[in-house]
Amino acid sequence: MFIIIARVFATLLAVLVLSRLFSDFKARKESIIMVVFWTVVWVGILIIAYFSTLINILIDTFGGDRTGLGTVFGMAIIFILFINYRIYVKAQRIENYLKKINSKIGLKDIDKK
Amino acid sequence: MAKNHRIHLAIVIPVYNEGPVIKKVIDGLPKKIKDVDKTTVLAVNDGSTDSSVAQIKKTKAVLISLPINMGVGAATATGFEAARILDADIAVTMDGDGQHDPKDIQKIIAPILKNKADLVIGTRLVNSKGMPFYKKFGNNILNFFTYLFSGYFSTDSQSGFKAFSKKALLCLKFEALGYEFCSEIIIEVIKKRLKIKEVPIKVIYNSYSKKKGQSIFNGINVITKLALKKLRR
Numbered sequence: 001m002f003i004i005i006a007r008v009f010a011t012l013l014a015v016l017v018l019s020r021l022f023s024d025f026k027a028r029k030e031s032i033i034m035v036v037f038w039t040v041v042w043v044g045i046l047i048i049a050y051f052s053t054l055i056n057i058l059i060d061t062f063g064g065d066r067t068g069l070g071t072v073f074g075m076a077i078i079f080i081l082f083i084n085y086r087i088y089v090k091a092q093r094i095e096n097y098l099k100k101i102n103s104k105i106g107l108k109d110i111d112k113k
Numbered sequence: 114m115a116k117n118h119r120i121h122l123a124i125v126i127p128v129y130n131e132g133p134v135i136k137k138v139i140d141g142l143p144k145k146i147k148d149v150d151k152t153t154v155l156a157v158n159d160g161s162t163d164s165s166v167a168q169i170k171k172t173k174a175v176l177i178s179l180p181i182n183m184g185v186g187a188a189t190a191t192g193f194e195a196a197r198i199l200d201a202d203i204a205v206t207m208d209g210d211g212q213h214d215p216k217d218i219q220k221i222i223a224p225i226l227k228n229k230a231d232l233v234i235g236t237r238l239v240n241s242k243g244m245p246f247y248k249k250f251g252n253n254i255l256n257f258f259t260y261l262f263s264g265y266f267s268t269d270s271q272s273g274f275k276a277f278s279k280k281a282l283l284c285l286k287f288e289a290l291g292y293e294f295c296s297e298i299i300i301e302v303i304k305k306r307l308k309i310k311e312v313p314i315k316v317i318y319n320s321y322s323k324k325k326g327q328s329i330f331n332g333i334n335v336i337t338k339l340a341l342k343k344l345r346r
Binding site for chain 2: 095099103106
């Protein structure tokens with residue numbers, strides 16, 4: 001049951017991301033490099049969702065005796081949290097920078113009044 | 114405030130798509146306010162996409178136009194910066210949707226003129242007749258969270274009708290962009306050990322102003338941003 005939910009969830013998200021990506025590319029808001037990169041990532045996610053035994057093969061091939069699915073899952077969460085943190089910090093910086101510029105433009109004539 | 118000192122009042126109105134009402138709001142401001150020698154209305158257009166700018170230009174207000182919509186907090190902070198440049202002694206913030214009664218300006222600046230407060234909050238919840246129940250409930254939740262983050266319980270932490278002394282105007286620094294700005298003001302004022310007072314104000318609720326204001330999602334956003342701000346410090 002869980003595997004079916006995971007597959008439906010992955011498919012839904014992939015359709016959402018890819019449709020947005022291609023519409024942005026059509027509207028010239030996204031570069032071809034980013035389209036290729038995110039398409040590869042989401043196709044990869046779909047492959048893992050539908051052929052989950054691939055993870056076991058990978059663990060058997062590259063992992064030691066003590067590596068299990070939990071280790072891979074834990075590492076994935078840590079990686080996502082790290083990316084999340086980096087995006088948050090960058091977005092915060094950009095937001096502050098934008099606020100300053102926005103305010104400066106608005107105030108450029110105020111001392112003359 | 115020292116006698117014989119000419120008082121300059123700046124009225125800061127953040128404006129985002131208030132085209133249908135903004136001219137009426139600005140024109141409705143009192144021409145003369147007791148104990149105030151000069152009044153400057155600063156209308157901060159927060160990247161509106163409607164007729165707000167054209168409507169503001171028809172009034173006596175000083176137009177500060179921000180090219181990008183960044184939120185009510187960013188717009189108000191820019192209005193404060195303009196008030197500092199223009200050497201205002203008192204700054205009053207008012208909503209652009211016409212929910213505040215301009216006659217209350219006198220009431221809200223009185224404690225500052227008497228040196229009894231640095232921040233005066235015009236509270237809508239003491240006399241909240243006409244305010245929809247869900248708004249009252251949401252405001253009380255945000256009051257509670259503002260108390261958690263600041264240690265000060267305000268009866269209306271989210272009120273957009275506030276008055277600031279020159280001291281407050283000069284020493285307060287704001288980071289918030291959106292509605293969390295209202296709580297940030299209280300947090301900063303408490304941190305700087307400035308004096309706060311609250312005065313009851315009248316709220317004018319009509320079909321237009323009822324549509325405006327904060328949604329439930331905005332409320333959740335305010336709490337999240339306040340928590341993140343607390344964590345960063």
